[in-house]
Amino acid sequence: xxxxxxxxxxxxxxxxxxxxxxxxxxxxxxxxxxxxxxxxxxxxxxxxxxxxxxxxxxxxxxxxxxxxxxxxxxxxxxxxxxxxxxxxxxxxxxxxxxxxxxxxxxxxxxxxxxxxxxxxxxxxxxxxxxxxxxxxxxxxxxxxxxxxxxxxxxxxxxxxxxxxxxxxxxxxxxxxxxxxxxxxxxxxxxxxxxxxxxxxxx
Numbered sequence: 508x509x510x511x512x513x514x515x516x517x518x519x520x521x522x523x524x525x526x527x528x529x530x531x532x533x534x535x536x537x538x539x540x541x542x543x544x545x546x547x548x549x550x551x552x553x554x555x556x557x558x559x560x561x562x563x564x565x566x567x568x569x570x571x572x573x574x575x576x577x578x579x580x581x582x583x584x585x586x587x588x589x590x591x592x593x594x595x596x597x598x599x600x601x602x603x604x605x606x607x608x609x610x611x612x613x614x615x616x617x618x619x620x621x622x623x624x625x626x627x628x629x630x631x632x633x634x635x636x637x638x639x640x641x642x643x644x645x646x647x648x649x650x651x652x653x654x655x656x657x658x659x660x661x662x663x664x665x666x667x668x669x670x671x672x673x674x675x676x677x678x679x680x681x682x683x684x685x686x687x688x689x690x691x692x693x694x695x696x697x698x699x700x701x702x703x704x705x706x707x708x709x
Contacts (some may be wrong), residue, residue: 514566518584520613521546521564523593524621526604527611532629536601539585540574541633547576549624555670563617627697673700 522542529537537545550564569576585602588594595605611618677699678684684692 514580515584515587517566517613518580519588519593520611521617521621522581522584522588523604523609524611524613524618525625526594526602527607527609528622528625529628530607532625536597536603538600539582539602542585542602543569543577543581544575544633545624545628546578546581549621552624552670553620555674563614563620623693627693630694631697631701670700 525542525545526537546564546567547569550562550567550569553562553564567578567580569578571577585594589596589602592605593609594602596602674696677696680699681687681695687695
């Protein structure tokens with residue numbers, strides 16, 4: 508399988524998995540820009556918590572756009588899924604799976620990480636996610652400098668460094684990390700992080 512074909516196949520699976528998971532938080536459809544933003548967040552946060560491992564979402568390269576981070580691979584994948592009638596789009600541009608019984612054929616670790624991100628998305632909503640992507644140091648710097656370069660999502664980027672600073676400060680507020688579950692930790696952690704780096708909705 509050619510590399511470009513393999514990347515498209517993997518991206519198709521990620522998007523199918525994402526759309527299956529969002530149904531679990533009550534969403535019946537999602538816009539393309541929301542898929543772009545969510546997968547950008549997925550990649551950056553994976554780097555944050557797995558900085559010593561290769562990023563499972565390394566196929567995605569993002570640049571800036573007026574609506575947020577943009578990946579040409581995700582765009583091609585969405586077009587491919589629509590042509591094959593796996594995704595349907597309504598007149599308002601909302602996308603959904605034509606059937607929800609599609610089998611996710613990607614990496615189980617990727618699916619589990621997508622599940623974690625959707626869990627956070629379900630707590631805070633898309634507006635919080637959008638605020639994150641336009642206010643995080645990495646993206647904001649690219650906008651301010653009108654950079655056309657691919658956004659750096661390595662462990663050395665400014666976003667991950669900032670999140671690591673928040674992580675250390677956050678863990679100082681906990682008595683014993685071992686006594687809370689992973690979901691509880693994530694909920695408390697992102698509540699702390701978002702309260703610091705995102706303007707809260709009125």
